[in-house]
Amino acid sequence: MTSAAIRALAHKQAPAEQRPWRWHIAVFLAPALLIYTAVMVVPLVETLRLSFFQNAGQQPIFVGLANFNTLLRDERWAEHFWNALYNNTYFFAIHLLVMVPLAILLAALLSLPRMRGSGFYRTALFMPTMLSFVIVGFVWKLILSPLWGITPDLLDAVGLRSLFAPYLGREEYALTTLGFISVWQWFGIPMMLSYAAMLSIPDEILEAAEIDGIVGIAQFFKIKLPLLWPTIGVIAILTFVSNFNSFDLIYTAQGTLAGPNFSTDILGTLLYRTFFGAQLQLRDPHMGAAIATMMLIIILGVVCAYLFFVQRKLVRYQL
Amino acid sequence: MSIARSSARSLTAHGILAFFTFLALAPIVLIVMNAFKSRNAIFASPMALPTPETFDLIGFTSVLQQGQFGTYFTNSLVITVVALAGTILFGAMAAFALTEYRFRFNTVTGLFFTLGIMVPIRLGTVGILEIMVRTSLVNTRTALILVYIAQGLPMAIFILTEFMRTVSADLKNAGRVDGLSEYEIFIWLVVPLLRPAMVSVAVFTMIPIWNDLWFPLILAPGEETKTLTLGAQVFIGQYVTDWNSVLAALSLSILPVLALYLVFSKGLIRGITSGAIK
Numbered sequence: 280m281t282s283a284a285i286r287a288l289a290h291k292q293a294p295a296e297q298r299p300w301r302w303h304i305a306v307f308l309a310p311a312l313l314i315y316t317a318v319m320v321v322p323l324v325e326t327l328r329l330s331f332f333q334n335a336g337q338q339p340i341f342v343g344l345a346n347f348n349t350l351l352r353d354e355r356w357a358e359h360f361w362n363a364l365y366n367n368t369y370f371f372a373i374h375l376l377v378m379v380p381l382a383i384l385l386a387a388l389l390s391l392p393r394m395r396g397s398g399f400y401r402t403a404l405f406m407p408t409m410l411s412f413v414i415v416g417f418v419w420k421l422i423l424s425p426l427w428g429i430t431p432d433l434l435d436a437v438g439l440r441s442l443f444a445p446y447l448g449r450e451e452y453a454l455t456t457l458g459f460i461s462v463w464q465w466f467g468i469p470m471m472l473s474y475a476a477m478l479s480i481p482d483e484i485l486e487a488a489e490i491d492g493i494v495g496i497a498q499f500f501k502i503k504l505p506l507l508w509p510t511i512g513v514i515a516i517l518t519f520v521s522n523f524n525s526f527d528l529i530y531t532a533q534g535t536l537a538g539p540n541f542s543t544d545i546l547g548t549l550l551y552r553t554f555f556g557a558q559l560q561l562r563d564p565h566m567g568a569a570i571a572t573m574m575l576i577i578i579l580g581v582v583c584a585y586l587f588f589v590q591r592k593l594v595r596y597q598l
Numbered sequence: 599m600s601i602a603r604s605s606a607r608s609l610t611a612h613g614i615l616a617f618f619t620f621l622a623l624a625p626i627v628l629i630v631m632n633a634f635k636s637r638n639a640i641f642a643s644p645m646a647l648p649t650p651e652t653f654d655l656i657g658f659t660s661v662l663q664q665g666q667f668g669t670y671f672t673n674s675l676v677i678t679v680v681a682l683a684g685t686i687l688f689g690a691m692a693a694f695a696l697t698e699y700r701f702r703f704n705t706v707t708g709l710f711f712t713l714g715i716m717v718p719i720r721l722g723t724v725g726i727l728e729i730m731v732r733t734s735l736v737n738t739r740t741a742l743i744l745v746y747i748a749q750g751l752p753m754a755i756f757i758l759t760e761f762m763r764t765v766s767a768d769l770k771n772a773g774r775v776d777g778l779s780e781y782e783i784f785i786w787l788v789v790p791l792l793r794p795a796m797v798s799v800a801v802f803t804m805i806p807i808w809n810d811l812w813f814p815l816i817l818a819p820g821e822e823t824k825t826l827t828l829g830a831q832v833f834i835g836q837y838v839t840d841w842n843s844v845l846a847a848l849s850l851s852i853l854p855v856l857a858l859y860l861v862f863s864k865g866l867i868r869g870i871t872s873g874a875i876k
């Protein structure tokens with residue numbers, strides 16, 4: 280036993296230089312490194328590279344930042360780009376202002392002590408998250424369809440018939456409606472993350488609060504919420520990345536043109552349209568690459584800003 | 599706190615939860631319910647359960663005749679399972695190398711993988727398509743499997759590394775003393791201990807793969823390689839006016855996911871919550 284321990288120790292502490300080339304490390308790392316590099320890193324770099332070129336006849340030629348200049352300034356492009364960026368920000372704002380508070384509220388209710396049936400609620404509330412965008416998009420398209428008439432009938436039942444409009448077909452409502460549909464689909468994930476964070480709050484802290492007479496809603500705002508800020512930060516940044524990268528729901532519900540009149544166009548649909556072409560638009564891989572690069576800059580910029588400015592200032596309590 | 603007040607409070611809590619549970623489930627129930635009704639009943643009384651008079655399977659029969667949902671389903675299943683297995687196996691191997699051995703590029707390699715958590719792979723689509731065209735992998739399931747493995751690896755390595763640190767060094771060293779090779783230690787000692795973490799990774803990886811529309815649409819839109827998600831999208835797009843078929847196609851895509859979810863929901867939710875704490 281002792282000799283075993285000594286040998287083990289010797290193995291662990293031998294300096295790296297004296298060891299022979301350890302093949303097993305390479306073997307363990309190789310598959311992951313190869314696939315990740317070849318299918319993710321190289322294409323990303325290639326996309327960045329393509330955005331500095333433009334097709335002139337047969338040969339792509341280097342044009343420097345001209346594509347970005349076109350994207351941000353040229354009449355035909357700039358309008359679409361800024362529109363998509365604005366819509367995307369609005370789409371994210373809906374998630375931040377509706378989904379996150381709702382998720383925290385539901386998580387707080389689920390984590391109440393002696394909450395009966397919380398297992399059932401949890402399972403049911405998480406269900407929409409399991410469905411694909413395709414299903415979600417079409418399900419809501421049917422439900423909101425004036426043809427089927429479910430929504431007007433429901434509004435009629437509560438006396439609000441006058442509020443009905445073909446929500447997905449009107450420029451002023453379409454994006455908001457899609458935002459709420461997306462919230463319907465995704466609130467399960469922030470709910471679960473907040474729920475997990477609330478469960479990890481030790482009972483002693485909550486009991487101490489109860490003894491001090493801090494219960495119910497006051498307890499939530501004074502004890503649980505401050506402990507929850509780091510989790511909320513993570514939720515916000517995850518939501519940001521997935522929103523600025525989303526495409527599927529709008530493509531399914533509104534098509535490639537993100538209608539009506541581009542009112543639901545976000546960066547993902549703009550990228551798809553530019554890269555693959557659509558009605559009245561030729562495909563342009565180089566402009567597509569430029570849009571992808573802009574998206575990358577936006578996402579990385581916000582994530583880094585978050586890590587440097589927000590993450591560090593969040594107070595973390597040692598529980 | 600008086601009993602009356604506390605029960606009023608719990609009643610409010612149940613009320614709110616029940617309301618949102620209803621909102622979450624009602625659309626799904628509505629679609630599945632109407633899929634079993636005749637065309638007239640769908641429009642005349644959409645809120646009613648199917649009765650013997652309105653019961654009709656016409657939607658399902660036409661979907662099964664017109665769409666190749668069997669092929670789509672097989673494609674989705676093969677792609678998801680192989681990509682999942684690849685992600686977990688390669689991810690665990692890399693995580694093992696990164697936690698177990700000290701070597702020169704250890705930290706750099708770790709950071710290199712971490713970068714992938716923040717950068718969405720979709721932004722490299724232009725480059726990915728170019729590579730797949732050059733290697734003539736377009737319209738193959740292999741292309742999708744490779745992309746999904748690359749997409750899942752960074753997160754898998756991140757989660758598995760965290761768990762890998764908890765495996766006792768004594769156990770591994772005891773294995774070395776008994777003459778096990780490094781590969782045998784990984785397979786026989788480390789992998790079995792990592793099973794809970796692997797479930798967690800599987801959950802995080804599986805749902806986005808199964809539900810993805812972007813890469814199937816771009817890399818494998820051919821009839822032979824369509825996934826269920828893409829197949830349903832195209833089918834519904836073509837039969838928009840045939841409400842029976844559309845509702846039936848939606849139900850057919852919902853029900854397998856629903857069944858799987860109900861079977862695994864306990865482990866799945868535990869996986870998400872434990873992954874979150876980690």
